[in-house]
Amino acid sequence: MKKAVTVFPSRLDEWFTNPGIGFTSAQALMGPITEIRDTKGRIVEPYRFTPTSKTWNHPDSKLVFFSVRWKDIEPIKGDFQWDRIEEKLLSARSQGCTAIVRCSPYALQQEDDIPQWLREMYPENPSFPFWRIDPNTTRYADYWAEFIRAFAERFDGHPVISSIDLTIVGAWGEGGGTEFMDPEAVSKIIDAYMDGFKLTPLQSLLHDPMSSHILLSKKRKVGFRVDCLGDMGGFHGQRWSHMTDFYPQNIQNFGMSDAWKKAPIVFEACWHMQDWHDQGWDIDYIIEESLKWHISSFNSKSTVVPKPWQPAVENWLKKMGYRFELRKFVFDSLVTAGESLMVMGLWANVGVAPIYSQYPLVVRLVGEEAEYVFKSQEDIRRWLPEEDVWWEESFLLPKDMVPGSYEIQLGIDTQMKEVGHVKLAIAGLKDGYYPMGHIVIERGIDS
Secondary structure, eight states: OOOEEEEOOOBOOSOOOOTTOEEOOOGGGBSOOSOEEOTTSOEEOOOOSSTTOSBSSSOOOSEEEEEEEHHHHOSBTTBOOTHHHHHHHHHHHHTTOEEEEEEESOOSSGGGOSOHHHHHHOOOOOSSTTOSSOTTTSSHHHHHHHHHHHHHHHHTTOTTEEEEEEOOSSGGGSOTTGGGSOHHHHHHHHHHHHHHOSSSOEEEEOOOHHHHHHHHHSSSOOEEEEEEETOSSTTTGGGOOIIIIIHHHHHHHTTOTTGGGTSOEEEEESSOHHHHHHHTOOHHHHHHHHHHTTOOEEEOTTOOOOGGGHHHHHHHHHHSSOOEEEEEEEEESEEETTSEEEEEEEEEEOSSSOOOSOOOEEEEEEESSOEEEEEOOOOGGGOOTTOEEEEEEEEEOOTTOOOEEEEEEEEEEOSOTTTOEEOOSBSOOBTTBEEEEEEEEEOOTTO
């Protein structure tokens, strides 16, 4: 006779890293360092967020950001050097990280120009300061869209890529002058991303109403990124700032307030956190607003976090992105081989955003002589914040399953050994899984 066992896991309050969320990795602050300097060149006291942190004066991370230039990937028309991206993805994976990837058409310096084959077609530089080629009087949109389609064909669904920046135009792919483009050209580039990236999440720059309107007209849900988080008046004093004027108004005005439910919200620092501190800007306000906008990750440009702000940043990290708690777990303690094991659980996402990668929830039975792994049909991407999730599922056990006592464990597997498992905010982590108790498997009648 089957008997249900109920477990109430102990919740954890500590901060920990997870794939695809948090601060992006700060490679320059890792390893043995003789001294730490802030962005003004001043020597600062070294500290670590946890005793086992690999990074000084900055949180550890399981997420990297990297950008590549068009000219380096397609130096000859139609000849793509994808190995440049593959190498960066391999490096991220070896560090236990996933990656946000941006392909940018050009930057401001001559060495970051458009591809030479395109420059030969259009030798004139446009007058708009953030363009190196005029997207309205040239075939820029056609060629950039072709590149994006090829990029998507090669990398859509790549396990290491957490998300892709949807770049349209402008230096560093940051959108400068998007509002001056022909809507047809903007739509052509957006379609290339939408048609190509069916699996990998996308985020577009929150830049202007025209491009946002085109994005919203498509069936695919896209997140957004902003490149000036923290600006409380660095450009125009108290008259205007990104934090009190541009972002709160235009997240609403551009129709992007619900974008976070399907795709990531990604932020980059305006200047650096040290500049925020030196200006006396309110870190609590900046953090609260970012959480209200459902932030998943923050690019601090690999610079130091001011020591007085460490506690605030640690609390920020506990809420940034997803954070899963298992409040209650119920399972059959005695099951016959060849029959079904029933499990139930109460889950809560206490972060501010869902997870956007389709990692499987796994039930594992570990015995002295054998181990059995069952992948759940549950789509954890649907676990939204502030919603209870009641999970019920049965797993058919093999008829020839070895009888005996097994430890029943739960885990969320990224299916990448280097990246590991998604950590839960409960106690008991053991080799990526969380033991829930023991189950006895009886020999089946036909065994």
